[in-house]
Amino acid sequence: MIRPIAAALALALVSGAAHGQTLSPYASAGEQQAAMTDGRVTSEQLVRAYLDRIERIDRAGPKLNAVIALNSHALADARRLDAERRAGKVRGPLHGVTVLLKDNIESADGTATTAGSLALAANVTGRDAPIVKRLTDAGAVILGKTNLSEWANFRSTRSISGWSAVGGLVRNPYSLDRTACGSSAGSGAAAAAGLAALTLGTETDGSVTCPASMTGIVGLKPTVGLVSRTYIVPISAEQDTAGPMTRTVADAAALLNVIAGTDPLDAATAEADARKTNYLTALNPAALKGARIGVWMPNRGRSPQTDAAFEVALKALEAQGAILVQVKAPETSVLARIGALAGECLRIEFKAALDAYLASTPAAVTSRSLEALIAFNRAEPREMPMFAQEIFEAAAAKPPITDPAYLQKRAEARMLARAALDGMLANDRLDAIVSPSNGPASIVDPVNGGSFFGSPSTPPAVSGYPHLTVPSGDISGIPLGISFLGPAWSEAKLLALGFAFEQATHARREPAFLPNVGARPEIGRAYDPR
Numbered sequence: 289m290i291r292p293i294a295a296a297l298a299l300a301l302v303s304g305a306a307h308g309q310t311l312s313p314y315a316s317a318g319e320q321q322a323a324m325t326d327g328r329v330t331s332e333q334l335v336r337a338y339l340d341r342i343e344r345i346d347r348a349g350p351k352l353n354a355v356i357a358l359n360s361h362a363l364a365d366a367r368r369l370d371a372e373r374r375a376g377k378v379r380g381p382l383h384g385v386t387v388l389l390k391d392n393i394e395s396a397d398g399t400a401t402t403a404g405s406l407a408l409a410a411n412v413t414g415r416d417a418p419i420v421k422r423l424t425d426a427g428a429v430i431l432g433k434t435n436l437s438e439w440a441n442f443r444s445t446r447s448i449s450g451w452s453a454v455g456g457l458v459r460n461p462y463s464l465d466r467t468a469c470g471s472s473a474g475s476g477a478a479a480a481a482g483l484a485a486l487t488l489g490t491e492t493d494g495s496v497t498c499p500a501s502m503t504g505i506v507g508l509k510p511t512v513g514l515v516s517r518t519y520i521v522p523i524s525a526e527q528d529t530a531g532p533m534t535r536t537v538a539d540a541a542a543l544l545n546v547i548a549g550t551d552p553l554d555a556a557t558a559e560a561d562a563r564k565t566n567y568l569t570a571l572n573p574a575a576l577k578g579a580r581i582g583v584w585m586p587n588r589g590r591s592p593q594t595d596a597a598f599e600v601a602l603k604a605l606e607a608q609g610a611i612l613v614q615v616k617a618p619e620t621s622v623l624a625r626i627g628a629l630a631g632e633c634l635r636i637e638f639k640a641a642l643d644a645y646l647a648s649t650p651a652a653v654t655s656r657s658l659e660a661l662i663a664f665n666r667a668e669p670r671e672m673p674m675f676a677q678e679i680f681e682a683a684a685a686k687p688p689i690t691d692p693a694y695l696q697k698r699a700e701a702r703m704l705a706r707a708a709l710d711g712m713l714a715n716d717r718l719d720a721i722v723s724p725s726n727g728p729a730s731i732v733d734p735v736n737g738g739s740f741f742g743s744p745s746t747p748p749a750v751s752g753y754p755h756l757t758v759p760s761g762d763i764s765g766i767p768l769g770i771s772f773l774g775p776a777w778s779e780a781k782l783l784a785l786g787f788a789f790e791q792a793t794h795a796r797r798e799p800a801f802l803p804n805v806g807a808r809p810e811i812g813r814a815y816d817p818r
Contacts, residue, residue: 313482331384404452434474501769
């Protein structure tokens with residue numbers, strides 16, 4: 289019974305009758321662009337096929353709850369772009385390619401930008417975030433919005449990753465009872481399940497890289513300041529960034545090519561135009577040859593299976609000519625201090641950033657401050673059936689961002705995080721650092737809360753440095769990722785290294801949409817051998 293379900297969900301996205309060929313729903317954006325160039329498929333056909341697939345897989349079937357809203361004029365946009373192609377105008381590699389946006393990114397397509405909260409159900413701003421304008425100018429078709437951990441996982445310390453009051457719980461396509469992590473859970477699950485060519489997430493600390501690794505895709509958190517944050521529901525101006533979530537490294541590079549750049553409304557991006565490069569042409573399958581790669585395992589011993597799988601990944605790096613160096617890791621106390629300081633600072637930054645954002649929303653949004661949101665949640669039973677809002681309440685009681693003690697803590701957190709990464713990189717003259725991205729996804733537990741293996745995400749998040757995760761294998765069918773870390777503005781190098789690893793290993797596997805790991809035949813037989 290398992291095999292037919294998986295096979296049915298992996299049927300061709302579009303059949304190219306003229307050429308006798310089919311296009312898989314997991315085809316890369318590059319492959320889809322080639323099919324449109326050759327006349328095997330149109331953007332309109334791709335959009336229709338993805339809308340149908342969303343209906344069959346996300347709304348019915350396994351019911352992933354990955355997509356929270358659809359763009360009502362996506363088909364019209366696709367027809368217009370097809371007409372441009374027929375007239376000889378192709379805007380670039382994303383012309384006619386579908387993109388799903390995390391539902392904290394504004395788009396002027398009639399959809400609300402809710403951050404998963406019922407309080408923002410009327411937040412139809414009519415604004416395109418600058419990164420969305422860059423996408424549509426490049427010819428991308430915005431298909432809709434993806435579900436997320438409500439308020440980007442910044443409401444409760446006991447939150448369930450991937451749950452929002454608007455969209456419900458995002459399910460992991462590899463095992464429906466397991467977490468898709470968060471907060472960009474819907475973007476990860478949608479990309480993994482082949483619900484669009486490309487997806488976008490956002491990260492403050494781990495919100496791109498965790499769901500990407502747990503849903504078996506590529507995720508890139510760029511250097512803070514490479515990508516605009518304007519008209520994105522915020523947590524922190526110091527750590528927030530949007531980033532690509534895709535099935536291949538090349539697609540992540542192509543997506544970054546479009547969204548990277550200076551935005552006059554976001555002072556943090558002042559250097560972006562000068563720093564960005566062509567990330568797609570920088571990809572090199574031989575990039576690992578001679579590269580000095582530091583090995584960092586901050587969570588060694590927590591999961592022997594994860595450790596063993598990471599050792600296999602390290603052997604693959606060596607086989608491609610990488611020189612592996614065991615780094616002198618930062619002291620555990622230092623890492624704990626970075627996390628504690630950042631946690632304190634984020635609560636202060638959140639109140640200031642969110643209040644400013646809410647003040648810019650339409651009049652139909654009646655909760656126009658953090659305090660008003662707290663009151664809304666208390667009065668709305670659908671908002672807190674499983675966990676509370678203690679982060680909101682703590683943030684509301686914090687001092688303003690002009691507070692001298694806060695400024696000192698933020699400076700210390702950034703200094704410690706950068707020193708930790710810069711020290712490892714400089715001491716051994718490294719090109720990058722690798723680490724297990726996470727352990728395998730845990731089972732969703734609404735009673736006791738989710739367990740978390742741990743990841744290397746906090747130092748790059750607090751320092752503002754880039755973090756790339758690439759599929760590296762699996763444990764009993766549950767995906768694992770390998771993280772590539774580097775200094776500020778090193779996206780081109782990290783993507784090249786990740787591409788070389790991807791091309792050497794081809795570790796990504798399509799999801800089987802199993803109800804649980806016990807449904808795998810070998811495990812089911814072990815459960816009940818009689």
